[in-house]
Amino acid sequence: MSTVDILFWIFATLSVGGGLSMVLSRHPVSAAMFMIISLVGVAALFVLLESFFLAVLQVLVYAGAVMVLFLFIIMLLDVGPGASKINFSNWKTGLIGFGASCLLIFLLSALLSPGEDTLSFGQSWTVINNSTAPAPVDALVFSTDISAFGYALMTKYMLPVQISGFLLLAAMIGVIILSKRSGTPSSNS
Amino acid sequence: MTFDWMPDTLWFSVLLKVFYALMMIGAVMTMAGYSVLAERKVSAWMQGRVGPNRTVLPFVESIPFFGPFLKGLGIFQPLADGLKFLFKEEIVPGHVNKFYYYLAPLVALVPALTTMTVLPFGQIYWEDGSVTTLALADLEVGILFVFAVSSLGVYGIALAGWSSNNKYSFLGGIRSSAQMISYELAMGLSLLPVFLWVAAPGVSSSGLSISGIANAQEGAAWLFIVQPLSALIFLIALFAETNRLPFDMPESETDLVGGFHTEYGSFKFGIFFVAEYAHIVIGSALFTLLFLGGWHFLPFMNDPWPENWIGSLIGVGWFLCKTIFLIFFFIWIRWTLPRFRYDQVMHLGWTKLLPIALANLIVYIVIVTILDGSF
Numbered sequence: 001m002s003t004v005d006i007l008f009w010i011f012a013t014l015s016v017g018g019g020l021s022m023v024l025s026r027h028p029v030s031a032a033m034f035m036i037i038s039l040v041g042v043a044a045l046f047v048l049l050e051s052f053f054l055a056v057l058q059v060l061v062y063a064g065a066v067m068v069l070f071l072f073i074i075m076l077l078d079v080g081p082g083a084s085k086i087n088f089s090n091w092k093t094g095l096i097g098f099g100a101s102c103l104l105i106f107l108l109s110a111l112l113s114p115g116e117d118t119l120s121f122g123q124s125w126t127v128i129n130n131s132t133a134p135a136p137v138d139a140l141v142f143s144t145d146i147s148a149f150g151y152a153l154m155t156k157y158m159l160p161v162q163i164s165g166f167l168l169l170a171a172m173i174g175v176i177i178l179s180k181r182s183g184t185p186s187s188n189s
Numbered sequence: 190m191t192f193d194w195m196p197d198t199l200w201f202s203v204l205l206k207v208f209y210a211l212m213m214i215g216a217v218m219t220m221a222g223y224s225v226l227a228e229r230k231v232s233a234w235m236q237g238r239v240g241p242n243r244t245v246l247p248f249v250e251s252i253p254f255f256g257p258f259l260k261g262l263g264i265f266q267p268l269a270d271g272l273k274f275l276f277k278e279e280i281v282p283g284h285v286n287k288f289y290y291y292l293a294p295l296v297a298l299v300p301a302l303t304t305m306t307v308l309p310f311g312q313i314y315w316e317d318g319s320v321t322t323l324a325l326a327d328l329e330v331g332i333l334f335v336f337a338v339s340s341l342g343v344y345g346i347a348l349a350g351w352s353s354n355n356k357y358s359f360l361g362g363i364r365s366s367a368q369m370i371s372y373e374l375a376m377g378l379s380l381l382p383v384f385l386w387v388a389a390p391g392v393s394s395s396g397l398s399i400s401g402i403a404n405a406q407e408g409a410a411w412l413f414i415v416q417p418l419s420a421l422i423f424l425i426a427l428f429a430e431t432n433r434l435p436f437d438m439p440e441s442e443t444d445l446v447g448g449f450h451t452e453y454g455s456f457k458f459g460i461f462f463v464a465e466y467a468h469i470v471i472g473s474a475l476f477t478l479l480f481l482g483g484w485h486f487l488p489f490m491n492d493p494w495p496e497n498w499i500g501s502l503i504g505v506g507w508f509l510c511k512t513i514f515l516i517f518f519f520i521w522i523r524w525t526l527p528r529f530r531y532d533q534v535m536h537l538g539w540t541k542l543l544p545i546a547l548a549n550l551i552v553y554i555v556i557v558t559i560l561d562g563s564f
Contacts, residue, residue, distance in 0.1 A: 029351065056333040064340030065370065072366045075351050146330060146397060
């Protein structure tokens, strides 16, 4: 096992263990702290893939900004342990949880199984004929360079960027409208 | 940095890295300790007092002229302060959440020390003409790394405030998280024009490395001159992020007793204290690198020192001089300006700095586009 492998197992355990502890911990503040550990672990995994930019963004956006807001709200509302309404002994909750985990395991195994051409016995995917494939364009070179990210975002992925920006704007306006609806308009000033 | 005599094994390279890291920590912690002394001396100077001038090691005092001089400077005061924190009685209030109470000072200190890994502080000129930047890790995403790690520092203060189970501490923690989130935006936005300015058109590998920005100011205008508004916004946000006095909402003694560290004593308080000053040292170094030319001599001038090891040393020394001046500037501001009210801090951050930073960015986008001739 090389050094990278050992580091991978350490950080993979950290992120998965952090995620699990987040779900299982009773206290919201502990849950938030475990989630931060999990996010930082994922960032470390990005570093092992030499994708420093993604790692830094992961810490900057999720661990540094989003989770601070979570913690802020948890502390401001003073949520203590036992505040969660979910009762695991309820059979409906149990059934839904079981179904959801079965679905998750099925999807994961379907996605992560080693690529095979066969769907079932004898039936196979039709191989795309290379001659009818669209003419190759200049592929974006794989790179962990920041300028490569910027270039790809502003050329190949322009439409997704604009759509996600539009969705975020819509969500932001929606939040403003929803939070302003209750109460008189001039009550805050 | 590798030399011929070094064995090329994994353990040796790890040991070498640990050695470099310890040296860097030693340097920054020493500077943090002496900025505490500088704070006391400068405040005394501004208020017409003398400041610490009694602490001295026994054998130093007996040196004829030099000993009393050092005693008057208070050189040994940080040592005494540190020992005081170590040997004070350890008090843990009964109503705190113990685990987070002990965790919080560490969470505050670790990000402050981690940011120093990407701070370049000089250059080595090799005999074959090549140049190596002196830094523990000169990352391409250096500045983002600094932002990412320093944004984790808020957890220390927030957790300290929350786990102390005390209304004053809690208010301090809440204020600090709100303040840090508010000023991070303006801080990040104020740096975008800097990167726009430094990145030459057509260069494909223009990253976000700090040493790249410092080197772009060699023999050219310092970015402080080219982009005064960016520098000003960055400096204000830096004060807010380090919780220094016009913005020291998390502790503000007059209305919150001690803020987030009300319930902390002895060495745990000492760690918070050191973390705050380490933030100041690193913030000053960062401002020097980004806006004051780093280790390069003066604006519009090439470095007058020779390109050999003497030049490297002078460069590092010059960089330290600028950093120390900025630390002095931090202290100067602290003893000059009164504290903002909390709503004024929020108002300044969201309705003044953020729009100004956005406008600044747009103006520089237009200017850079015209200069590049690429519109």
